[in-house]
Amino acid sequence: MTVFITALVAGLAVGSVYGLIGISYSIVYSSSGIFNVAQGNLLAVGILVAYYALDEWKIPQVLALLLIVAVVVALSLAEELLAVRPIVARGSGGITWFISTLGFGLVVSTIAENIYGSKAVMAIPSAFGESPIRIGGVAIAPKFVASLGLLMIIGFGLEAFYRRSQIGTVMRAVAEDRDVAALRGIRVVRIGQLAFVMAGVITGLAAFVIAPIVSSDISLGLLYGLKGFIALAVGGFGSMRGAALGGLLLGVGEQMLDTYWSSNYEIVAGMGLILLVLAIRPQGLFNTLRLREV
Amino acid sequence: MMARLFDSRRGWARPVGGVAIIAAALLIPYLRHTHSFTLTLYDGIAAMIVVVIGLNIAMGLAGQFLLGIVAVFAVAGYATAWMVAHHPGMANIFVMCIVGAAAGAVAGLVIGLPALRVGEFYLALVSLFASIVVPSVAGEWSTLGGTGGLILITLNPSLKGMSLYGTFIGIILLCSLFAWAVKRSTVGRRFATLAASEQLAAGLGISGYRTKLLGSVLGSLVAGVAGAMYVYSQLYFGPTSGGFGGGANLATLLLAALVIGGTGTIAGPVIGGVLILGLNQNLNGFKDWTGVVFGGLLVIFSVFVPQGVTSELQRVADRLGISWSPPGRARRSGSSVAAPPADAVGPAAVGASGPAAVGGSGPAVVGGSGPAVVAERAALEVVGVSRAFGGVQAVDQVDLEVRPGTIHGLIGSNGSGKTTLLNLICGYYRVDSGQIRMGDARLDGRPPHVVSRLGVARTFQTPKLVLGATVLENVMPAAERELSVSGPESVFRLPRGVRAARESGQRAMAALDRLGLGPFAHQQAGELPHGTRRLVEVARAIAMEPRFFLVDEPAAGLSPTESDQLVAALVAIAAGGVGVLLIEHNVPLVLAIADRVTVMHQGKRLFEGTPEELKADQQVAGAFLGIDIAEAVG
Incomplete structure (x- = not known):
C-alpha cells in the first residue's frame, strides 16, 4: 500500500508538470493558432537555471524563482519574435511553425546541454524543505505537494482569468476568430506576445517545482514537451481542466508502470494512453469546447 | 487542344536533369575516397537519404507530418536485422529490401491508423513520440540485442565496397523515381488535393482518411527499404542507429534535410540529404553544437526559405533563362504574374472564344x-x-x-x-x-x-x-x-x-x-x-x-x-x-x-x-x- 501511495504521489507530482506544459501549449495555441513545440525545451532551460541558481550560486529560493521565470519568459519572447511571428504574419497554410519551433527548441536545448556540460545529474534543493508531511503513515516530501499545488493554482486561476478579466475575454475573442478580433481593433500580435509571456511564466514555475524532483536532468526537454502534448490531447484541446487531468493521468500511469513493471517501460504509458484515447474518443476525454474544426 | 496537352513532353527535361544532379552528388565519394570505412559511412548516409525520400512522400506529397518515420525506420531495421541474424541465408540485398519495405509499411499503417483520425500536428507530435518510444523499447528487448543492438559482423554479404555503394545510389534513384511516379499519378493528384484542403478532397469524392493513410504507408514503405539498406551496409542495428543519437533528434535532422532540400520536390530530399547528412558527418569537431546548427537552419529556412533549396535553384535558373520546366510553371511568385500575360489570354481573347465554345460544343459534350x-x-x-x-x-x-x-x-x-x-x-x-x-x-x-x-x-x-x-x-x-x-x-x-x-x-x-x-x-x-x-x-x-x-x-x-x-x-x-x-x-x-x-x-x-x-x-x-x-x- 505504501508503495502504491508513493507511486501515486510521484505520479501526481510529475503529471502536474505535464499538465502545466499542456496548459502552456493551450494558451499559445488559442491565441496564435500555433503549437509551440519548444515548450518542453524551455522547461529544460528553466531546470538549467535552477541548477546554477540553487546548486552553484546558492542564491535564495525566491530570487532563483524570479530568475528562472525571467529567463524562460525572455526566451519565449525571443522565440515568438524570431520563429513564430514571421510565419503567422505570412499567413501561409500548413504547419511551417511546427518546423520552426521544433528547430528553435533544438537550438535552445543544445545550448543548455553544452552549458551544463558532462557533469553528472545533481540534486537541486526544494524551496519547501525536505521534512516529509505524514498522511496516514505515508511520508510525502513537500516538493511533490508543491507541484500538484501549482497545477491547481494555475489551472483554476487561468479559468477565472479567461472568464472574469477583460484581457482574458479579449484573449478568448482572439481564440474564437483571429480576423474578426483584429477587425474589432484588438491588437492580435500583442495578444500573441502576451500568450507567450503567460506560457513562459507557467513553464518557468513548472521548472522551479520540477527541478527538485527530477534533479538537474536537462536532457528531458523534448520528451517533457511531447508528454505535455499527450496530456493536452488526452484531456482535450481548449480545456484547462482537461490538460490538467490528462497530465495527472499520464504521470500516475507512468509511475504505476515504473513501480509494478519496469522503469524501462515507463515511456510506454504515454503511447498507450494516447492510442487508447484516439481509438475511443479522439476529441479528448474532457473536451468541452472546440477551438477549431479538425 | 491535343497538342497543348501532349507537348508536356518537355516535362522530361526536368526529371532527366534532376537525375543527373542526383547522380553527380552521389558520385562524389567515388572521386574523393575509396577507404572502406569512409565508404561505410557514405552507405549509411545513402540509407538515411532514402528515409528522407520516404518522409517526403508522406509529408511533401500527401501533407502528413509523419515524424514517426524514424520509428518506421527502426522497425524495419530491427525486422531485417533479426531476420538475417537468425537466417543468414536471407542476407541478400533484394530480399532484405522487400522485407524492410513490408515491415515499414506495416509500421506506418499502425502509426497512421489511430493518429490520422485527428489532424495535422497531432500526427506530427504523436509520431515524433513514437520515434522516441520504439527505439528505446527495442533497446530493452534482449531478443533485439538490448541497448547494444543486433551485431551482425559474422555475416558476409556479397555486395561490398564500391559495388555496394553503387547499388545504393541505384536504390536512391529508384526511390526518387518512385516518388516522381507517385507525384505525377492519380494518387499524387489526390494527395495534393487533400494537402490543400480536406473539404475540397471530400468534394471531389476523395476519402480523406484512406488517402492520408495511403500517404503514410507509401512513405513508410520507402523508409522501410532504408532500414534494410542500413542493416546490410552497417551489419548492425541498434536503438541509436541512423545517427544523431536516434529518436527525436534523428527525426529532427531528417526533417531539416527535407525542409532545406525542398519539401514536395523530387530532387529536394537528395539534395537536402547530401547537404545536411554530409554536414552532420563533417561537423565532428563541432559535435556538441551540431544541434544549434541544424535547429538554427530549421528556423531560418522555415521563416525565409520555406520552399527549400531546390525551388530556389529553380528560381535562379528561371531568372538566368535556363528553362527546363513548362512555361506556365516556371514563374512561381512575384507580382508580375498575378495577372495573366496579356498577349496570351487577355479578357478579350477569353470573351471571344469562351461563350462561343460553351454555346457550341457544350451541351453536345455533356449530352x-x-x-x-x-x-x-x-x-x-x-x-x-x-x-x-x-x-x-x-x-x-x-x-x-x-x-x-x-x-x-x-x-x-x-x-x-x-x-x-x-x-x-x-x-x-x-x-x-x-x-x-x-x-x-x-x-x-x-x-x-x-x-x-x-x-x-x-x-x-x-x-x-x-x-x-x-x-x-x-x-x-x-x-x-x-x-x-x-x-x-x-x-x-x-x-x-x-x-x-x-x-x-x-x-x-x-x-x-x-x-x-x-x-x-x-x-x-x-x-x-x-x-x-x-x-x-x-x-x-x-x-x-x-x-x-x-x-x-x-x-x-x-x-x-x-x-x-x-x-x-x-x-x-x-x-x-x-x-x-x-x-x-x-x-x-x-x-x-x-x-x-x-x-x-x-x-x-x-x-x-x-x-x-x-x-x-x-x-x-x-x-x-x-x-x-x-x-x-x-
Missing part, C-alpha cells in the same frame, strides 16, 4: 458523354430538413426539389441558411431531421466524399484550389473520379493507368475549354486572379460529370465578361441534363436563368415557384428581398 445522366431522371429532393447550431435554427423544415436538366435558384439574405442547406446536401453537416434523397438513394447521413461519388458536385464560397499545381492538374482529379483506375496502375504506368491519365487529361482539358480556360491550363492555379479561380472551380465540377451541381455564389467577384461566361456554362450544363442548384446574391442573374426559384428567410422556405411567379408575388419580392424585382429585371 453525349454522360449516358448515366440522361438515363437517370431522378430528382434531388430535400424533404423537411432541419439543422440547428446551438440555439440557432439555421435550416428549418425546408423542402426543395432540383430536377435534372433545370436550374434551380436559391436566394435569400445573408444568414438565411442557403449555404448551410448546401452543406447539408453535400454531407458536410448532418441533418437533425428530414431526408435528402436522390431517386432511391438517401444522401443524408453519408460522408461528403460518398455524396460526391453519387454524383453531386459543388463549388465553394471561397474557391478551393491546389495553388501549387497547374490548372489542368487541379481539374484532373475530378475527371479521374469516374475512370476508376487503381493507384498501382497509375503509379507504375501500366497500360490502363496511362490510358486513364490521357483520358482524364482530355476530359479536364475539355472542361476547361468550355469555360474558355484552355489557355490557362498549364499555369499555376496560385497565379490566377480570383474570378478565374471561380471559373476553374466550375470547370472542375463539369469534369466530374455530376448529376447535380450545387454552385455557391459563383458570380461574386466576377467581371461582367466572366459572369457572362459563367451563365452560359451553367445553362449549357443544365441543358446537358444536369440539375443545377444555384445559390446567388445577384437576383436578376438568377431570375434570368433559373427554371424555378426558392427563397429562404431565417432558415425557412418562404417561397417556391417560377421566376414569373416570384415577380408577381410583390410581398416576397419587396419585403424579403429588399428590391423591386420588376424593376431589377426590367
